[in-house]
Amino acid sequence: MTRTAAPPTRPPEPDGPRPVSRFEFNLVRVLRFFLGHFPSDQGIQLVRAAMTRPECLSDTAVGLVKDSLAKGCVLALVRAGGWRSDRYLRAGKPVGGRAWERSPPADLALAFSARVVEFLIWATAEKVHDPKAPWDAPYEELTPADELFFWLAFDACRADPDLVAVLRTRDAFRLNPLCWLGYPGDMAADDESAPPDFRPCFAGPRAVILECLQAHLARRWTQSERAKGQIGDWERMRRQGRAEFATLRAFLAAAGAANRTDLARFVLKTNVAMFGTDLAPAFWTGGLQGSGPPRLADRLDTQRAALAVPRQLEVLAGWQQRAVHVGYFDEDYSASQMWKQEWEAAGGDAVAARARAAVESLEPLRAPVGGAPPAATDIPGDDA
Amino acid sequence: MSRAYRITVKESDTRHLKAGDEIATQLEILEILPPEDMATLLREELKTRGFGEQDDGTLTREDGQVTVTVNPCSGEVSVKAHAAATVNQEAKREASGFNDIGPSESSLRDRVREQLKHDLDKKFDQEQSRLQTRATEELEKHLQKIQPEISAIVNKVTRDALKEKAKQLGTVTEISEDAETGSLTIKLEV
Numbered sequence: 001m002t003r004t005a006a007p008p009t010r011p012p013e014p015d016g017p018r019p020v021s022r023f024e025f026n027l028v029r030v031l032r033f034f035l036g037h038f039p040s041d042q043g044i045q046l047v048r049a050a051m052t053r054p055e056c057l058s059d060t061a062v063g064l065v066k067d068s069l070a071k072g073c074v075l076a077l078v079r080a081g082g083w084r085s086d087r088y089l090r091a092g093k094p095v096g097g098r099a100w101e102r103s104p105p106a107d108l109a110l111a112f113s114a115r116v117v118e119f120l121i122w123a124t125a126e127k128v129h130d131p132k133a134p135w136d137a138p139y140e141e142l143t144p145a146d147e148l149f150f151w152l153a154f155d156a157c158r159a160d161p162d163l164v165a166v167l168r169t170r171d172a173f174r175l176n177p178l179c180w181l182g183y184p185g186d187m188a189a190d191d192e193s194a195p196p197d198f199r200p201c202f203a204g205p206r207a208v209i210l211e212c213l214q215a216h217l218a219r220r221w222t223q224s225e226r227a228k229g230q231i232g233d234w235e236r237m238r239r240q241g242r243a244e245f246a247t248l249r250a251f252l253a254a255a256g257a258a259n260r261t262d263l264a265r266f267v268l269k270t271n272v273a274m275f276g277t278d279l280a281p282a283f284w285t286g287g288l289q290g291s292g293p294p295r296l297a298d299r300l301d302t303q304r305a306a307l308a309v310p311r312q313l314e315v316l317a318g319w320q321q322r323a324v325h326v327g328y329f330d331e332d333y334s335a336s337q338m339w340k341q342e343w344e345a346a347g348g349d350a351v352a353a354r355a356r357a358a359v360e361s362l363e364p365l366r367a368p369v370g371g372a373p374p375a376a377t378d379i380p381g382d383d384a
Numbered sequence: 385m386s387r388a389y390r391i392t393v394k395e396s397d398t399r400h401l402k403a404g405d406e407i408a409t410q411l412e413i414l415e416i417l418p419p420e421d422m423a424t425l426l427r428e429e430l431k432t433r434g435f436g437e438q439d440d441g442t443l444t445r446e447d448g449q450v451t452v453t454v455n456p457c458s459g460e461v462s463v464k465a466h467a468a469a470t471v472n473q474e475a476k477r478e479a480s481g482f483n484d485i486g487p488s489e490s491s492l493r494d495r496v497r498e499q500l501k502h503d504l505d506k507k508f509d510q511e512q513s514r515l516q517t518r519a520t521e522e523l524e525k526h527l528q529k530i531q532p533e534i535s536a537i538v539n540k541v542t543r544d545a546l547k548e549k550a551k552q553l554g555t556v557t558e559i560s561e562d563a564e565t566g567s568l569t570i571k572l573e574v
Contacts, residue, residue, distance in 0.1 A: 294516050295405045296523055363409045364527055365461060365534045 023054050024061035027124040031065060034153040035072030044160050046124070050132075053125035057117070065120065069112055073148055081215035087338065088211045088262050092331070094338045099212050108208060110145035119153070119172065129162035139175040139196075144205040151178035158186060165189075177201050178209070180247045182220060188243030195247040202258035210263045218269035225274055225284070225309055232289035234302050241305025248308065252315045259332055261319050261339045267312050272346045274310070275354040281307060281362050303362050310355035316343070317352045387483045391493055395500040396474040399508055403515040404466040405523045411459040411538055416545035423456040425541045425548075430454055433537065449519070450526040463530065465523035471511045475503040543568050 020028065026046055033043025057065075082099035089095070095102045115137035122128075122135040142150070150172045157163040164186050167173045173187070175196045180187050187193065201210055224244075231237045248267060255264045284306040292299045304311075320343045323336035330336070343349075360366055413422050427443060435443035435454065444453045451464045479496045481487060487495070543561070546568060550556050554574035561568050 294513060294520060296520050297406050300407055364407050365409055365463075365531050366412065 018060045020058060020061050021054065023051055023124060024057060026051060027120050028064050030124050031068050031120055034156045035068065035076060036156060037072060040159055043156060047128045047163065050127045051125055053121060065117060073110055073145065076152055077209065077212040080213050082212035084215060089260060089335055093334045099208060103208055111143050112145045113141060113143050115142060116146055116149050129166055136170045137172040139171045142172060144209060147176050147178055148209055150176050151182060154179050158183065181217060181251060184243035184247040185240035188239055191239060191242055193243060195250050198251045198254035202255060202260040202263060214266045217266035221266060221270040221309065222273040228284045228306060229287045232287050234288055234292045237288060238302040238305050241308045245305060245308035245311065248312045252312060256319065259335055265342065268316055268346055270309055271313055271351050271355055275351045278354055279358050281358055307359050310358050313352045313355040320348055388480055389483065390478060390480045392478045393493060393496045393500060394476045395504060397504050398470060398472045400470050401512050401515050402468045403512065403519045404464060405520045406462060406464040408460060408462040411461055413459045414542055416549050422545060425544050426456040429537050429540050447526060449522050452530060463523060463527060465519045465526065467515050467519040469515055473504055473507045475500045539566060546570065
């Protein structure tokens, strides 16, 4: 790897472990749990336990927090997919390489605000599932790095539904696009929950973070789709499906508007992973128990919601249609070419046809009678 | 001296219950002609099948308890079933008390009346769900019945559109249709 900037000078490391108070010790362990470097069960016990909050943190503890954040968040991004040599758009042109090769170091800097430390103190001092003291961070004050940290924290806490129920009500999580992209089913408290504005995700460090998370998101959505067949509760399926549909629709609309179709790669990859063969809607809805809601309208709504991810392919197919018609002298020619290559490499047409067949098989009043209707291309005189 | 007594309270209520169910979907109309021409063909075909045009441009047909509505411009079709009934329910409860201890007769009567209200609500809820089931069953039955008709409408519109398109392309010399397979062959001179 070529070093492009001299590393900042660090103070010499002490010989042994640095002394911290009991509270600070727990706070560092909570931080390591959020960053995925501490056993999940022990970490959940720590955030479920209360501890008397000190007046302030020592310099040693603050130094440890800074060090863990700097190393842990970068490591999380690299492991999630930043290490992959891939192509993403820079000013409308594809640029290849690993995350740190595609952008200059200055554009990759992660700056954390004091909100992160406030949250860590709160999560250590309070029983997060039943807090006595309020805590929240106004979303406008969060930096891209803060959003990444809160997403990691939410991911770590997902194993405990009580923690999820509390965290998703806080703005730092509720309005965090990464939390919605990763776990829409967990973020939606009810049918009316709406995803946040995704427009800021396509510029600056947020776009770089999304690039690093593409492989992770594709893996997570694929797992989630495969697990849907195990969902037995109609209400849960409907809520999760609606949240997924709203999230992906809003995200794809924002990605299309920002001309960053490369950042929606995970949606295409998820569908490619699903539609290796033809799939019937039972793949998603086969686990639903009982006859479901009494109204046919509600049952159909739930089944449609279950296929939220395949339904997004119509948007991606629309991008492909548009890309085909972009000319060499058009402004977004390079971006369109890149999307076309990705679509063709993924077998997008076949995947879209399979997804469409699965979605349409749910629709009532669609079965053809007396043979399929003739297609417009069958007109004999059309070629003349 | 303590004396026991028994009271019997009867309540009855009449309510008008309504239930409904609805599905909406999109007709798969191919864009053989411009959308407004396809909409015109669809509108004409629907009219021949007894659909009436509404002020908002949609076409509607009532089939018993079921209403089918088609928007020829967007191709959206909705099938709505409704059921309504005026239901009378009665409930009766008995309670016993003592004249010297426990609640007085009037408060006992009030309490029984309150319980009777809950009993009546429960009975009406059961009637409501029965009515809902009836509406849903009616909708499901009607969907099976109407599906071939909707497919036939879509096929007819597609055939008519193809003929129209062929006319625009040249002089039609021969048209042959096979109703069984749904195939349509148009020969034309360009």
